[in-house]
Amino acid sequence: SQTIHQWPATLVQPVGSPLSLECTVEGTSNPNLYWYRQAAGRGLQLLFYSIGIDQISSEVPQNLSASRPQDRQFILSSKKLLLSDSGFYLCAWSVGSEAFFGQGTRLTVV
Amino acid sequence: GQQLNQSPQSMFIQEGEDVSMNCTSSSIFNTWLWYKQDPGEGPVLLIALYKAGELTSNGRLTAQFGITRKDSFLNISASIPSDVGIYFCAGQPGNTPLVFGKGTRLSVIA
Numbered sequence: 001s002q003t004i005h006q007w008p009a010t011l012v013q014p015v016g017s018p019l020s021l022e023c024t025v026e027g028t029s030n031p032n033l034y035w036y037r038q039a040a041g042r043g044l045q046l047l048f049y050s051i052g053i054d055q056i057s058s059e060v061p062q063n064l065s066a067s068r069p070q071d072r073q074f075i076l077s078s079k080k081l082l083l084s085d086s087g088f089y090l091c092a093w094s095v096g097s098e099a100f101f102g103q104g105t106r107l108t109v110v
Numbered sequence: 111g112q113q114l115n116q117s118p119q120s121m122f123i124q125e126g127e128d129v130s131m132n133c134t135s136s137s138i139f140n141t142w143l144w145y146k147q148d149p150g151e152g153p154v155l156l157i158a159l160y161k162a163g164e165l166t167s168n169g170r171l172t173a174q175f176g177i178t179r180k181d182s183f184l185n186i187s188a189s190i191p192s193d194v195g196i197y198f199c200a201g202q203p204g205n206t207p208l209v210f211g212k213g214t215r216l217s218v219i220a
Contacts, residue, residue, distance in 0.1 A: 006152075034207060043212035044153070044198065059207075090152050097141040097160075097202050101152030 002027035006091045006102030013109055019064075019078040021105050023091030026072065031093040033074040035066055038088040038104075050074060081109045116199050116211030123189055124219050131214040132183040133199035139209075141202040142175050142182035147213075148195045156197075157184070189218050 006023045013019060025031050035047040046059045048066035056066050063082050067075045074091060086109045091102040116133045123129055133142070141160055145153035157168050159175035159182060166173055172185045182201070186193055196215050200208040 032207075041215075044210045046207055046210075049207050088150075092152075094208075097208070098143060098155055098158050099200070099208055100155065101145075104150070104152045106150070 002093070002100065004091065004093055004100060004102045006105060008105060009103065010106045011108070013081050013107065015083055015109055016080050019076070019081050019085070019107070021076040021089055021091075021107075023074045023076075023102055024072055025093045028072070028093070028095055030071060031095050033068060033072075034092040034094070034099065035074065035076045036090040036092065036101075038090060040087075044090065048076070083109050085109050114199055114201055114209055114211040116214055118214055119212070120215040120217070122217045122219060125189060125191060127189055129186040129189055129193070129216060130183060131197060131199075132181060133201070133211045134181040135201055135209075136180070137203055138179040139201035139203050140179075141208075142173070143200040143202075143208065144171075144173050144182070144184045145198040145200060146195050147198065153196075153198055186216075189216075191218050191220055194218050 003026045032051050034049045036044045037047055038044050050056050050068045053068055064078050089105045092099045114133050114135050143158050144156045146156050147153040157166050157173040162179045163177050164175040170187045196213040198213045199211040202208050
């Protein structure tokens with residue numbers, strides 16, 4: 001069966017520090033991968049999606065970037081965090097229409 | 111970009127009551143999905159719909175793909191405390207990432 005791992009679960013980072021969130025998927029090949037951000041009590045904002053290695057589409061211009069160095073690995077990064085980067089970050093995968101989410105990372109920028 | 115209008119934004123109901131929520135779109139979708147998110151976790155897929163008019167059940171949950179392909183509803187019968195959470199609809203207009211509604215926050219009063 002397929003599983004998705006996302007870490008860390010929580011993160012507190014100072015303004016101006018770098019960020020690296022990692023997501024890996026097991027049990028499937030060539031999945032579509034996604035990064036979403038969710039502000040407190042709000043909906044899901046699609047940040048990046050990838051249909052293959054090194055193929056990244058950015059949905060919202062911002063202080064973040066994404067990379068897919070391997071088929072089942074998706075990384076969300078920032079060189080310098082802003083206060084507004086705080087939120088709940090979710091990784092997801094799909095093969096077909098149905099998307100499956102990781103447990104999320106709660107990022108607090110202080 | 112495409113948007114889904116999900117309503118209501120929030121609901122407070124008594125345990126045992128039935129719940130209904132819906133999503134509408136200005137454009138046609140090929141797929142409708144319904145997710146539930148518990149606090150601090152990633153959304154979990156509840157029901158997937160692929161054909162106009164399709165009615166699908168998952169336990170006490172029932173969802174329908176609207177005939178016009180521009181709407182979907184989710185019903186929960188005989189609500190229980192563990193139904194508390196945020197419910198999201200999601201649609202896929204084509205071979206593109208899912209578009210999510212803003213969510214319906216459900217509170218169940220015992």
